[in-house]
Amino acid sequence: MTAWLTEAVPRGRIAAFRTLVYLFVAADLVVFTPWVRTRVDVPGDLYQPLLVGRLLPLPTPTPALVGVVFWALLVTALLAATGRAHRLLGWTVFALYFEWMIVAMSYGKVDHDRFAFLVALAVLPTAGRARHGDPTRTEAGGWALRVTQISVICTYFLAAWAKFRFGGLDWANGSVLARAIIRRGTDLADLIAQVPHLLIVAQFGILAFELLSPLVFVVPSRWRTMTVGFFYSFHLVTIATITISFAPHLVAMASFLALEKVRPVVFVRRLLGRPPPAVPTSSVPASPAAAPVSAAAAPDPSPTAGA
Numbered sequence: 001m002t003a004w005l006t007e008a009v010p011r012g013r014i015a016a017f018r019t020l021v022y023l024f025v026a027a028d029l030v031v032f033t034p035w036v037r038t039r040v041d042v043p044g045d046l047y048q049p050l051l052v053g054r055l056l057p058l059p060t061p062t063p064a065l066v067g068v069v070f071w072a073l074l075v076t077a078l079l080a081a082t083g084r085a086h087r088l089l090g091w092t093v094f095a096l097y098f099e100w101m102i103v104a105m106s107y108g109k110v111d112h113d114r115f116a117f118l119v120a121l122a123v124l125p126t127a128g129r130a131r132h133g134d135p136t137r138t139e140a141g142g143w144a145l146r147v148t149q150i151s152v153i154c155t156y157f158l159a160a161w162a163k164f165r166f167g168g169l170d171w172a173n174g175s176v177l178a179r180a181i182i183r184r185g186t187d188l189a190d191l192i193a194q195v196p197h198l199l200i201v202a203q204f205g206i207l208a209f210e211l212l213s214p215l216v217f218v219v220p221s222r223w224r225t226m227t228v229g230f231f232y233s234f235h236l237v238t239i240a241t242i243t244i245s246f247a248p249h250l251v252a253m254a255s256f257l258a259l260e261k262v263r264p265v266v267f268v269r270r271l272l273g274r275p276p277p278a279v280p281t282s283s284v285p286a287s288p289a290a291a292p293v294s295a296a297a298a299p300d301p302s303p304t305a306g307a
Helices: 011-032 036-040 051-054 063-080 086-104 112-126 139-166 177-182 187-193 198-217 221-242 246-257 264-271
Strands: none
Touching: 011 063, 011 086, 011 112, 011 139, 011 246, 036 063, 036 086, 051 264, 063 086, 086 112, 112 139, 112 187, 112 246, 139 198, 177 198, 177 221, 177 264, 187 198, 187 221, 198 221, 221 246
């Protein structure tokens, strides 16, 4: 079990995932959750902090507090995306984003698409130093990715458990998707809704998908990427039909992917005609062909050798 939890991965994968996660934090502030700053405009009596907010305890949001969290988080996330000071900046980003989420989710609605992303922010500071393109493998980085992957799958499996807990099979037999399409459906969703019984079949399919999601850990490695691709396609359909993005969850799910193979900086340098940055010498194992040949093993260059 320990070997599975700490399965070593290339440091380049950690560097790429770290950059992706921290850049999304900055994008989240200005694109996906800028509405959090408007929460301070409502009366403080409406602020009902989550349990963790009551246990710490955290103060009631004010314009000054939310403004400081916003700008501090934006700056530190962009700095953390460079990979420098990964522990200091990583823990700072996690603490600030955690507070940002408590403010966002303490007014009556809690989004479960943030769980795996918060776990990723919590474990990335422990992953160690990493450079883009570095092929050396790290168990600490492997543990950080594995914990994030488990959180991604828990999001699916526990969502199915919640459906059974509160609705049972009536959830699958009901009109959940129909109500979602009425509230926020697209033209594509309207077309799908006209097919008899298709929405009921889709609801059973969603339950089956969520319950079977842990199988991603036991399928052969050659099928794992395709399985994760199916996960992404499920969310693509969700966005195209009922406009629910699950963006932070999709970022966390990139922990399953070989992100070290995606190197935009190298691609840009090649377009500009510049050589890619050199990989550290200590990271590249010596090639057997480069080993010196001893005099005893060297072939005899004389014409009569072997005669």
